[in-house]
Amino acid sequence: MDERVREHAAVLVDWSAQIEAGDDVVLSIGPDAHDLAVAVAEALGERGANLLSTYASGELTRAYLRAHDGDFGEDPAFERKLYEEADVVLSLGGGRNTSAMADVPSETRQAYRKARSATREARYDTRWVSTVHPTRSLAQQAGMAYEEYQDFAYDAILRDWESLAEEMAKMKDVLDAGSEVRLVKDGTDLTMSIEGRTAVNSAASVRYDSHNLPSGEVFTAPHAPEGTVIFDVPMTINGEAVRDVRLEFEDGEVVTHEAEQGEDAITEILETDDGARRLGELGIGMNRGIDRFTDSILFDEKMGDTVHLAVGRAYDACLPEGETGNESAVHVDMITDMSEESRLEVDGEVIQRNGRFRWEDGFEG
Template sequence: MDERIHEHARILSDWSADIGSGDNVVMSVEDGAHELAVAVAEQVGKRNANLLTTYASGEIDRAYLRAHSEEFDADPAHAKSLYENADVVLALNAGHNANTLTDVPHDTKQAYDTATQDVREARLDTDWVKTIHPTRALAQQAGMAYETYQDFVYDAIIRDWERLAAEMDRLKRRLDAGSELSIRTAAGTDVTMSIEDRLAVNSAASVRYDSHNLPSGEVFTAPTDTDGTVVFDLPLTYYGERLERVTLTFEDGRVVDYAGDNEDVLEEILTTDDGAKRLGELGIGMNRGIDRFTNNILFDEKMGDTVHMALGRAYDACLPDGRSGNQSAVHVDMIADMSTDATIEIDGEVIQRNGTFQWEDGFET
C-alpha cells in the first residue's frame, strides 16, 4: 500500500478525530475508499477504540430512493441509535461517479433528508470528520491524471497541521480584533465589509478546532455591510451548472448588480430569498498544499492565495452568543485569486499582499 495512505490514516485518526481508547467509532466507507479504510482500521485498532464500518454508495442510495414509494419513516431507530451511541464518525469519501444521484427526483432526496433529520443531527453531534480518498473518477472531475491527482490530494492532506493551525490562529486574532476589511485585485475587485463583533473560525482540520474536514486550512468569518465590486476568477459548479467570471456589485450589504457566463443560474441563486443577496461568509484559504482548482469545493475553498465569499447563510460559530447572522436557504461559495496584484487590508493595514501575509518572509511593505 502507498505509504501516504497510512500517513493519511494517522493524521485522520490522531490530529483530526482525536480517537481515544474505548471510543465508539463509526467508519463510513464510500465505494472506492477500501484501501484507506484498511489503513484507518489499523489506526482505530492501535488506539484500542471500537470499530463499526458502514458502507456509503451513491448507487445503493439511488436504487433505494428511486424504489421507495411511500412516505419515509422518520428517523429509523437502528440508524439513530447507532449514531447516538457513537463518539466519532469518520466519513471516507471517494466515489466512482459524481453524477450517480442526478436521476433521483429532487423532492425524493429532500423528503428523505427531512424524514431523517434527527439521524443526521445525531451524527453531527459526534466528533465527525469528512475526508477524501483519491479515485480515478475524482481525478477525472479535477481534469488530472490519476497519479498527479494522488500527489495533489496527499499534498493537501499530509501537512504540518499543528504549525498551520498556529499560523491560522495569527490571522484569526487579526480578524477578531478588526472592524473593516477591504480586498483589492487587479482583476477588478474593490470591496469593503464590516467584520466588527464577529468571530473568525480557525478551520484547522481537527475536532479540537471545531473543524470537520480533512484537508481544511482556511480562516472564515461572517461579514456585514459589504460595499463595492468582487470579481470571482475561479469557476464553481452549482447543481451541475458551471458558473464562470462572476462579478457581483454590493451596496449597503446587498447585491445590486451581477454579471457572469450563466446569468440565469446566478439570478436563480440571488432570488432564492432575501438573505441570498447578502454575504454569509468570507473565507481566506491558507492550505498551500492546494495549488490549483480541481472542481471540488472540499479542496478549492482552502486553496492558498485565494479568498472565497459565500452568498447566503452565515455560520453560527462566527457570531457572538445570542446574535444571529445572515439567514438563507443557500450558501454558495465563490472564489477569487489573490496571488498577483492583490491585497487584503484590515482597518487600513495591509495584512496580505499577493498571497503573502504580513508576518511571512517575502512580504513587500
C-alpha cells in the first residue's frame, strides 16, 4: 500500500474527525475507495473506535432510483437512527464513473433528496468528514494521468493544517467584523450581507466546524444578495458539465439564470425548493497546495485565488445560536476565478485584489 494512503487515513481520523476510543463511526465507502477504507479501518481499530461500513455506489443508487416509482415516503427509521446514534460519519468518495447517475430523472433525484432530509440532518449532526480516495475516474475527470492525479490529491490533503489554520484566521477576523461583502470582476458585481454571521475557518477539522478533507477555505452564510455573478470555473453538477453560469439576484433570490453549458442542471437545482434560489454560502479559497482546477468541487472550491457561492442550505455553524439560516434540500457550490482583474471588498475596504490578500506581499490596495 502506498504510504500516503495510510497518512491520508491518519489525517482523516486524528486531525479531521478527532476520533477517540469508543466513538461510533460510520464509514461510507465508494466502490474504488477500498484501499483507503482498509487504512482507515486499521486506524479506527488502533484508536479503539467502533466501525460500521456502508457502501456508497452511484451505480447502485442509480439502479434503485430508476426502478422506484418516486413515492419515497418518510425517512425510514432504520437509517435515520443509525446516524442519530453515530458520533462520526467518514465519507470516502471514490467511484468508477463520475457520471454514474447521469440518466436518473431529475424529479426522482429531487424527490429522493427531499424524502431523506431527516436522515441527512442526523448525518450533519455528527462529526462528519468527507474526503476522496484518488481514483482513475477522478483522474479522468481532471484530465490527468492516474499517478499525476495521486500526486495532486495528496499534495492537497497531506498539508500542515495547523499552520494553514493560522493564516486563515486572518480572513475569518475580517469577515466576523464585517457587514457587507462585494465581489467585483468583469461581468460580476454582487453585494451580500454578512451582518451577524460567523465565518468558519475551514481547516479540515471538526475542531473548526470544517468537514472536508482537503479543505482550506473560510466560509460564511451570506444573505440578501443583490446583483450579478458569473461562475467561470467549469464544473460537473449531478453528472452534467456546466460552464459559465450567470446568476442575477434581486431581493435575495435568483431571478435570472443562464449558462453557456448545462443550464438544465442549474434549472433543476434552483427548482428543488424555495431555499434553492437563495444563498447558503460564501467561501474564499485559500489552499495554495491546490494548483489547478480538476472539476471536483471538493478541491476546486478550496483553491487559492477563488471565491465560491452556494445556493441552498446554509451551515448552522455560521449562524447565531438558535437561529436557522437558509433551508433547502440542496447545497450546490459554484466557483469564480479571482486571480486576475478582480476584487473582494468588505465594508468598502479591499481585502483581495487580483489574487493577493491584504496581508500578502504584492497586494495593491
